[in-house]
Amino acid sequence: MNEIYLYNRQLNKESDYNVWMGFPGPKSFALSSLGFMWLFKSLDEEPNIRVERICSDTKITEINSKDVNAICFSFSFDMDFISIFSILDKYNIPLKSKDREENYPLIFAGGPVVTANPEPYKDFFDFIIIGDGDKCNLEVIKLCRENREKSKKELLDILAAYEGVYVPNVTKKVNKCHYDLSECVYTPIISEESFFPNTFIIEVSRGCFNRCGFCVASYLNLPVRFVDYETIISNIDLGLKYTNKIALLGALISAHPRFNDICSYIYNRIQNGENIEMSVSSLRADAITPKVIKTLSV
Numbered sequence: 001m002n003e004i005y006l007y008n009r010q011l012n013k014e015s016d017y018n019v020w021m022g023f024p025g026p027k028s029f030a031l032s033s034l035g036f037m038w039l040f041k042s043l044d045e046e047p048n049i050r051v052e053r054i055c056s057d058t059k060i061t062e063i064n065s066k067d068v069n070a071i072c073f074s075f076s077f078d079m080d081f082i083s084i085f086s087i088l089d090k091y092n093i094p095l096k097s098k099d100r101e102e103n104y105p106l107i108f109a110g111g112p113v114v115t116a117n118p119e120p121y122k123d124f125f126d127f128i129i130i131g132d133g134d135k136c137n138l139e140v141i142k143l144c145r146e147n148r149e150k151s152k153k154e155l156l157d158i159l160a161a162y163e164g165v166y167v168p169n170v171t172k173k174v175n176k177c178h179y180d181l182s183e184c185v186y187t188p189i190i191s192e193e194s195f196f197p198n199t200f201i202i203e204v205s206r207g208c209f210n211r212c213g214f215c216v217a218s219y220l221n222l223p224v225r226f227v228d229y230e231t232i233i234s235n236i237d238l239g240l241k242y243t244n245k246i247a248l249l250g251a252l253i254s255a256h257p258r259f260n261d262i263c264s265y266i267y268n269r270i271q272n273g274e275n276i277e278m279s280v281s282s283l284r285a286d287a288i289t290p291k292v293i294k295t296l297s298v
């Protein structure tokens with residue numbers, strides 16, 4: 001397996017709660033999905049939880065489907081529901097939550113599609129994470145584990161009171177979970193099998209001030225938040241220990257107050273002889289400066 005773990009993975013740990021992280025696409029896409037991989041790292045670091053990635057092209061699983069306690073799906077694009085249903089069907093899990101009795105795992109989802117509007121999917125998921133999933137998902141799964149002896153109904157009643165969790169037909173009012181960006185989310189596992197091979201992705205901002213009417217990346221991620229410059233630089237340094245491909249991620253990266261300084265930092269390292277390839281998730285034409293062009297084109 002061509003995967004470099006940037007954290008200390010505990011192998012053969014004693015776990016009493018098994019989670020499948022479902023990705024509605026091939027493994028290569030999962031490896032390039034920052035939010036999905038970050039949650040995988042968070043769960044993998046938990047001492048009592050065993051986690052496995054299940055993608056649409058997964059053939060053999062390490063955890064037997066009968067031993068899975070919970071399956072959380074990443075739901076980023078509308079058409080993902082087709083793959084989500086296919087994965088459930090593949091493991092003989094009923095699609096509708098009302099048809100899943102106690103012997104079936106808890107099935108839930110998070111991501112932009114269900115955050116924007118969970119209602120079309122309320123019959124299929126036991127609960128839905130609304131808002132930022134990076135910490136909320138972990139806390140919710142820990143809560144599920146702590147209450148694993150309870151019935152599904154008892155557990156869902158507990159979850160319904162948790163910020164950012166929507167339990168269909170139980171939750172009265174959902175508060176979207178969101179966090180400051182004091183920590184930087186980055187690629188925890190670098191792989192040449194990723195859709196972006198051997199690339200270290202760093203999230204530098206979340207949300208966008210411009211609020212273009214069609215753009216959910218702006219509205220869903222309000223308020224606009226930036227990772228501070230020092231944190232970004234220290235994480236670029238971390239990534240460059242493992243790869244020369246650095247990608248900056250954010251809805252409107254150029255709005256970062258230190259965007260030019262970040263480009264300068266990388267540009268100076270390139271000028272000093274390092275072979276660094278930098279890319280950005282998107283760039284507005286009005287944000288392009290000579291320094292940015294030079295850094296991206298080297």
Ligand code: SF4
Pocket residue numbers: 208209210211212215217218251252284
């Ligand atoms: S990220 Fe781009 S499309 Fe979205 S609101 Fe900002 S400027 Fe508009």
